[in-house]
Amino acid sequence: MSTDCDVLIAGAGPAGAALACALAPLPLRVWLVDAAPPPAPGQPDRRALALGLGSQRILQGLGVWSALAPQAAPIARLEVTEKGWPGVTRMAAADVRAPALGWVVGDLVLQRALLARVAETAVMCRAAAVTALAPRAGALGVTLTGPDGDTAVSTRLLVAADGSDSTVCRLAGLPRRARQIQDSVLLAQLSTDRPHAGTAHERFAASGPMALLPGAGAGDYTLVWTLPHERADDLAALPTQHLTPIAQEAFGWRAGKFLGLSNPRSVRLAESWLVQATGERVLAIGNAANTLHPIAAQGFNLGLRDVAEVAGLLAAAVAGEADPGAASLLAAYQRARQADWRQLRQVTGWLPRLFENPAPPLAGARGLGLAALDLLAPVKRRLMTRAMGLGGAQNRLQRGSWP
Numbered sequence: 001m002s003t004d005c006d007v008l009i010a011g012a013g014p015a016g017a018a019l020a021c022a023l024a025p026l027p028l029r030v031w032l033v034d035a036a037p038p039p040a041p042g043q044p045d046r047r048a049l050a051l052g053l054g055s056q057r058i059l060q061g062l063g064v065w066s067a068l069a070p071q072a073a074p075i076a077r078l079e080v081t082e083k084g085w086p087g088v089t090r091m092a093a094a095d096v097r098a099p100a101l102g103w104v105v106g107d108l109v110l111q112r113a114l115l116a117r118v119a120e121t122a123v124m125c126r127a128a129a130v131t132a133l134a135p136r137a138g139a140l141g142v143t144l145t146g147p148d149g150d151t152a153v154s155t156r157l158l159v160a161a162d163g164s165d166s167t168v169c170r171l172a173g174l175p176r177r178a179r180q181i182q183d184s185v186l187l188a189q190l191s192t193d194r195p196h197a198g199t200a201h202e203r204f205a206a207s208g209p210m211a212l213l214p215g216a217g218a219g220d221y222t223l224v225w226t227l228p229h230e231r232a233d234d235l236a237a238l239p240t241q242h243l244t245p246i247a248q249e250a251f252g253w254r255a256g257k258f259l260g261l262s263n264p265r266s267v268r269l270a271e272s273w274l275v276q277a278t279g280e281r282v283l284a285i286g287n288a289a290n291t292l293h294p295i296a297a298q299g300f301n302l303g304l305r306d307v308a309e310v311a312g313l314l315a316a317a318v319a320g321e322a323d324p325g326a327a328s329l330l331a332a333y334q335r336a337r338q339a340d341w342r343q344l345r346q347v348t349g350w351l352p353r354l355f356e357n358p359a360p361p362l363a364g365a366r367g368l369g370l371a372a373l374d375l376l377a378p379v380k381r382r383l384m385t386r387a388m389g390l391g392g393a394q395n396r397l398q399r400g401s402w403p
């Protein structure tokens with residue numbers, strides 16, 4: 001049957017916009033729709049994203065890295081420590097002969113760069129929400145609700161890139177599981193008196209894990225502090241001159257003296273994932289498929305690997321003149337992605353809990369573990385490679401060459 005488009009991407013957040021960039025060079029009619037307007041110029045970022053070297057290569061392949069690079073702060077090394085205990089694991093880009101372990105960019109800086117790239121292509125962008133689905137022979141009927149009311153369109157493949165509370169997944173009947181967590185994160189900009197020289201910190205403190213992501217200025221970081229909901233809300237409401245010494249006390253002096261915190265805000269965390277990320281002519285990517293605890297800074301990195309997989313499968317389908325919504329393609333996507341999803345869900349599930357018990361025998365053992373890991377170069381290199389998004393087979397887009 002005739003259809004309006006081959007691939008309809010619901011959600012123009014970073015995952016959906018990245019997929020639109022990836023599909024643009026392929027001979028496919030691609031639509032990108034979003035229920036909300038794009039971020040306005042100058043709108044402040046909601047969070048800083050740490051992107052691994054693997055993600056940087058994908059963004060390079062999509063033609064957006066050159067626009068992002070001037071606004072991205074490199075992570076040259078990472079130190080993992082537990083406050084009050086001597087053990088430390090250090091990971092450095094030089095250990096894996098890489099230019100950086102990753103880069104830190106603002107989420108809206110990233111989304112704007114991706115959407116600017118999409119605007120240079122033939123991808124059709126519309127301000128509309130997906131509000132209903134109706135399977136048809138050889139296609140999927142989709143209702144788009146926008147400022148001018150409802151429009152019925154048909155597509156051969158619908159991609160759910162509509163975030164954690166995905167309407168598309170709900171409409172498609174994809175079963176979702178959730179883990180109840182009591183964590184929020186306190187986010188703030190932090191300036192210190194010591195140049196970070198590209199060092200990121202993951203510090204397990206008694207109050208909760210604290211990450212410092214290096215920023216553009218020599219002593220500037222983004223603080224990501226995992227705390228119980230109420231504690232995060234209370235701290236975010238404090239005047240910053242009171243909050244700064246509390247954060248210093250919790251983190252210690254490993255990154256120097258905290259000169260000041262600004263723009264503290266508390267964000268409630270949720271964790272959920274799809275048991276099956278594909279349905280009839282539907283597949284899910286990014287947060288719609290997996291919403292993770294940000295402790296390992298991996299959510300969008302994982303979503304970009306979804307993008308790379310979908311792009312690779314669709315490029316092969318186009319080359320073989322196959323249906324982009326074929327059941328075999330959807331099955332191949334689920335098969336290819338499920339191990340990566342499962343492993344990261346496990347890591348982000350146990351990591352926040354691992355350092356919860358401050359009692360000496362356990363805390364001492366963890367300190368020894370961090371010190372031992374620092375000495376075990378091959379194990380450390382394997383962990384680093386995975387965290388940078390370079391583990392497993394890499395397709396063309398993951399190698400930075402596309403299409």
Ligand SMILES: Cc1cc2nc3c(=O)[nH]c(=O)nc-3n(C[C@H](O)[C@H](O)[C@H](O)COP(=O)(O)OP(=O)(O)OC[C@H]3O[C@@H](n4cnc5c(N)ncnc54)[C@H](O)[C@@H]3O)c2cc1C
Pocket residue numbers: 010011012013014015016033034035036047048049050051107128129130131161162163164166167168185187267285286287288294297298299300301302303
């Ligand atoms: C505090 C915090 C820190 C983080 N740090 C990191 C990090 O350091 N590194 C990292 O890799 N990840 C990190 N993440 C995760 C990262 O932010 C997410 O993985 C990423 O933003 C998800 O992008 P997305 O495009 O999948 O979803 P979203 O950004 O949620 O986009 C979904 C889009 O879909 C649209 N939409 C919704 N419903 C519909 C509909 N019915 N029809 C059409 N459109 C619709 C929405 O308007 C939105 O634009 C962090 C997350 C948090 C909370």
